[in-house]
Amino acid sequence: MSQTVIKTSETELHKMKEYYKSSLKPNPPSGAIFAAKVEDCSITAYRSGKVLFQGKAHNDEASKWGKGIPSKEKGKQTKAIPNSVTKNHIGSDEAGSGDFFGPMTAAAAYVEEKNISLLKELGVKDSKLMKDETILEVAKHIQQVDIPYSILVLRNNKYNALQRKGWTQGKMKVMLHYHAIQNVLDKINQSELHGIVVDQFAEASVFKRHLASEKRNMPEKMHFITKAESYSIAVAAASILSRAKFVQEMDRLSKEVGFSLQKGASKLVDEQAAKIILSKGRDTLTSISKVHFANTTKAWDLIKKRNQ
Ligand code: MG
Numbered sequence: 001m002s003q004t005v006i007k008t009s010e011t012e013l014h015k016m017k018e019y020y021k022s023s024l025k026p027n028p029p030s031g032a033i034f035a036a037k038v039e040d041c042s043i044t045a046y047r048s049g050k051v052l053f054q055g056k057a058h059n060d061e062a063s064k065w066g067k068g069i070p071s072k073e074k075g076k077q078t079k080a081i082p083n084s085v086t087k088n089h090i091g092s093d094e095a096g097s098g099d100f101f102g103p104m105t106a107a108a109a110y111v112e113e114k115n116i117s118l119l120k121e122l123g124v125k126d127s128k129l130m131k132d133e134t135i136l137e138v139a140k141h142i143q144q145v146d147i148p149y150s151i152l153v154l155r156n157n158k159y160n161a162l163q164r165k166g167w168t169q170g171k172m173k174v175m176l177h178y179h180a181i182q183n184v185l186d187k188i189n190q191s192e193l194h195g196i197v198v199d200q201f202a203e204a205s206v207f208k209r210h211l212a213s214e215k216r217n218m219p220e221k222m223h224f225i226t227k228a229e230s231y232s233i234a235v236a237a238a239s240i241l242s243r244a245k246f247v248q249e250m251d252r253l254s255k256e257v258g259f260s261l262q263k264g265a266s267k268l269v270d271e272q273a274a275k276i277i278l279s280k281g282r283d284t285l286t287s288i289s290k291v292h293f294a295n296t297t298k299a300w301d302l303i304k305k306r307n308q
Helices: 009-019 060-062 111-121 132-144 156-166 171-188 204-213 235-259 265-281 280-288 294-307
Strands: 004-008 032-038 039-045 049-055 087-095 103-111 149-154 195-199 222-225
Touching: 004 060, 004 235, 009 032, 009 039, 032 132, 039 060, 049 060, 087 171, 103 111, 103 171, 111 235, 132 235, 149 156, 149 171, 149 235, 156 171, 156 280, 171 195, 171 204, 195 235, 204 222, 235 265, 265 280, 265 294
Parallel strands: 087 195, 195 222
Antiparallel strands: 004 049, 032 039, 039 049, 087 103, 103 149
């Protein structure tokens, strides 16, 4: 299994526990201070100061906290970073795929070489290192400068309908990225474009297969790299735009239901889902959540238990 191990201080361990508090697992293994599960990554923090990140997103998750100790079992090496990240290029990223409540969003942005330093000055960087308030602020700045971009929202009713039709979440992501990229391609002079960088969530072959199933072709000059937002300012900008849109949508939905909806897919989310079923009915839940997540079943279990 691919994993990253980091060594950290006690203070940092407490910070981490606080950070993952909505995703903590109930029974951490012995010797562990806590264990948590977020999308595509399990985290186990030991009293010794070692923290283990396992799963597809191990690298991303660990990079929030500092340097990894090279592990023997380290997964595939990061691919060579394409030259286009220093030239005119498009980047795309999505948000909301691991959150029970709220839509899935995606964004693509075109950054010309001459604008790279401007965006850096605006504070565009890896959105995973930023708080939601900062993300909203920086997103506003990106939208004010002359950067062609596209932001798409896949609302929950549509998401759930596609899911029932047999679409995987992976396919939905592919199509969102694709349309966001196409929208940006339509706005720019493509002869000056050096490449398109996608924050990799699937192999290129999978991406291509999903596109083919919708009779679409892979755009030219596509590059898939993991942790792309730390190499490409266009991906970083796209990650900020998509995350900001997701946060705004969550605020809107929270107002609709009358309380602050929790992000992620934790136990608290199960409780909120049960509350919504009881007070507003299952259709309301369907209209604001990704119903195929396990949280739905857990919410019904909570309701049954209460009725016993
Ligand atoms: Mg991503």
